Amino acid sequence: MPITLPTPAAQRALAPVSKRRSLLGRGLLTSMVLLSAASAWSQAYPNKTIRLQVPFAPGGTTDIVARVIAEPLGRVLGQSVIVENKPGGGGVVGANETAKAVPDGYNLGVATVSTTAANPAINPKIPYNPLSDFTPIINIAATPNVIAVHPSFPATDYAGFIAELKKHPGKYSYSSSGTGGIGHLQTELFKNLSGTFITHIPYRGAGPALNDTVAGQVPMIFDNLPSALPFIKENRLVAIVVAAPQRLAVLPNVPTFKEVGLEPVNRMAYYGIYGPKGLPKEVVERISSGVKKALEDPQVRKRIEDTGSLVVANTPEQFQAQIKAEFEIYKKVVDSQKLSLD
Numbered sequence: 001m002p003i004t005l006p007t008p009a010a011q012r013a014l015a016p017v018s019k020r021r022s023l024l025g026r027g028l029l030t031s032m033v034l035l036s037a038a039s040a041w042s043q044a045y046p047n048k049t050i051r052l053q054v055p056f057a058p059g060g061t062t063d064i065v066a067r068v069i070a071e072p073l074g075r076v077l078g079q080s081v082i083v084e085n086k087p088g089g090g091g092v093v094g095a096n097e098t099a100k101a102v103p104d105g106y107n108l109g110v111a112t113v114s115t116t117a118a119n120p121a122i123n124p125k126i127p128y129n130p131l132s133d134f135t136p137i138i139n140i141a142a143t144p145n146v147i148a149v150h151p152s153f154p155a156t157d158y159a160g161f162i163a164e165l166k167k168h169p170g171k172y173s174y175s176s177s178g179t180g181g182i183g184h185l186q187t188e189l190f191k192n193l194s195g196t197f198i199t200h201i202p203y204r205g206a207g208p209a210l211n212d213t214v215a216g217q218v219p220m221i222f223d224n225l226p227s228a229l230p231f232i233k234e235n236r237l238v239a240i241v242v243a244a245p246q247r248l249a250v251l252p253n254v255p256t257f258k259e260v261g262l263e264p265v266n267r268m269a270y271y272g273i274y275g276p277k278g279l280p281k282e283v284v285e286r287i288s289s290g291v292k293k294a295l296e297d298p299q300v301r302k303r304i305e306d307t308g309s310l311v312v313a314n315t316p317e318q319f320q321a322q323i324k325a326e327f328e329i330y331k332k333v334v335d336s337q338k339l340s341l342d
Contacts, residue, residue: 241255
């Protein structure tokens with residue numbers, strides 16, 4: 001049977017279809033190659049040392065939690081996780097460096113209430129957006145906060161503390177991890193609601209602030225409990241009031257802010273891991289599952305819980321929602337109380 005070839009007109013009509021099929025085939029091939037490459041890349045992650053940046057000086061609770069999780073996380077991932085401290089600006093300097101890092105999973109940061117909520121809420125010049133410039137991965141732990149005074153302070157309980165502050169407005173000062181940090185913002189809220197006046201002395205991190213308070217150079221501090229607790233146990237600091245859901249077993253005689261009528265101040269801090277925006281989902285899941293695996297070790301959990309913290313280990317989505325909620329709460333606090341950095 002003779003073969004009938006398409007007419008020139010038919011050939012012209014079929015050409016676009018063939019071309020589209022060819023382009024579609026090349027597009028599918030490209031997509032398959034990209035997906036294959038992404039899968040291979042994620043399977044290879046990590047293949048070098050991971051940097052976990054702490055946006056505060058050594059010695060504070062952020063630093064403590066980071067170092068507790070870094071070594072066991074490194075074992076789970078099969079690569080070293082190195083903690084690096086980058087203090088400054090109440091955590092802003094280090095957080096901004098994390099936000100601007102390459103989103104490859106090798107430059108991570110410790111997310112805190114100070115860097116993702118309190119500081120951005122009060123400081124309009126923050127160089128990053130806490131809700132869009134990061135990829136939340138997991139909240140490791142939540143921790144109570146505490147107002148503690150040097151033993152030389154002329155009061156050892158909340159009633160005496162308030163009475164002394166009101167009797168001598170402006171006489172006393174308090175230290176914090178830095179301007180705009182959670183210690184600063186919570187103390188300013190405490191001052192506003194309690195009708196007291198204390199002078200703010202900002203430091204480049206909770207560690208230096210705590211050291212000077214223990215040394216008696218500053219009479220009081222609003223600090224995270226894990227870093228202050230050892231000094232409280234040694235009677236080198238006196239706990240006055242805590243921000244916690246209920247009284248703590250390690251400080252059974254110390255009331256919560258809710259008990260003393262200041263419930264808005266009764267907020268805990270959090271310590272999580274995040275990276276710059278655009279982290280591949282596979283890498284986020286790898287790190288998240290790695291932290292959860294590390295937290296299955298009873299010794300790791302005990303080291304965190306011994307500081308007075310509560311292990312959280314939530315999902316990336318839950319941590320993202322938590323950051324958003326905390327930021328909105330502190331923004332309302334700043335607006336309603338008319339707080340500013342001045």
